[in-house]
Amino acid sequence: MPELPEVEIIVRQLNKVLRGMVIERVEVLREKSFKGEIKELVGRKIKKVGRKSKMMVMEFMELKKVVLIHLKMTGQLIYIDSRLRGNDEEEMRIVGGHPTADWVNELPSKHTRVIIYFKNGSRLFFNDMRAFGWMKIGDVPRLPPDVVDKEFTLQLFKELVSGSKRAIKLVLMDQKKIGGVGNIYANDGLFLAKIDPKKMASSLDNNEIERLHKAIKKVINKGILLAGKYQNYFLVYGREGEKCKKCKGKIEKFKLSGRGTYWCPNCQMG
Ligand SMILES: [Zn+2]
Numbered sequence: 001m002p003e004l005p006e007v008e009i010i011v012r013q014l015n016k017v018l019r020g021m022v023i024e025r026v027e028v029l030r031e032k033s034f035k036g037e038i039k040e041l042v043g044r045k046i047k048k049v050g051r052k053s054k055m056m057v058m059e060f061m062e063l064k065k066v067v068l069i070h071l072k073m074t075g076q077l078i079y080i081d082s083r084l085r086g087n088d089e090e091e092m093r094i095v096g097g098h099p100t101a102d103w104v105n106e107l108p109s110k111h112t113r114v115i116i117y118f119k120n121g122s123r124l125f126f127n128d129m130r131a132f133g134w135m136k137i138g139d140v141p142r143l144p145p146d147v148v149d150k151e152f153t154l155q156l157f158k159e160l161v162s163g164s165k166r167a168i169k170l171v172l173m174d175q176k177k178i179g180g181v182g183n184i185y186a187n188d189g190l191f192l193a194k195i196d197p198k199k200m201a202s203s204l205d206n207n208e209i210e211r212l213h214k215a216i217k218k219v220i221n222k223g224i225l226l227a228g229k230y231q232n233y234f235l236v237y238g239r240e241g242e243k244c245k246k247c248k249g250k251i252e253k254f255k256l257s258g259r260g261t262y263w264c265p266n267c268q269m270g
Contacts (some may be wrong), residue, residue, distance in 0.1 A: 004180035005223030010096025028256040033113035036137025075133030081122040146179035169197035189216035
């Protein structure tokens, strides 16, 4: 599943090209993948493409409602502008989400669920192999702040952490309290802050909370900067049995609430 940085990257790219564009029509190829009245979107001009947690949020001029897109496990967004074709030029593509051959293939494919056609001739494809993802017309979601938002202050984080007797890693990943921290960044953030993932949240001291607040923002921002190449820079995630990048000890793995948890016992204990 794409984590916050991967969604942020595609959202930024789409925002650049889609702002000001007018929707000509919307074609839904799989009914369950789209909720809402298509006619509400026809003729609408896009004001902004943004993100809330792992959802893409498309805003329109003179419309309160927004279009929300959640890619889930295998969703993809592919924007194609082929107006240059015939001029010996390549078509322009922006791709994001689950990587498959559809990133470069002729579209629609059998995994295309929704197509948005714009007045200028360009198109946005929502593909989803396993079809857990969705697109819907709705209100701006009310969610807790994402870790990269200004509202995610140290004070707010302190309150969340000190009020919970759960393992700190589970608090980090609780999307009802904090937005945008998936398994990869929770593991790496805890490593960077030198904190045991199973340590009871309320037992963290001020120093540890401050370190973790900083570390979690740092790993997620690094993920955004690396534009989808963070997998080459994992600190502990997915590195069971390999050498710790700090102490050369061995990275270990265990399960915490069913999720693979990676850590360096040497660096993160105590
Ligand atoms: Zn270590």
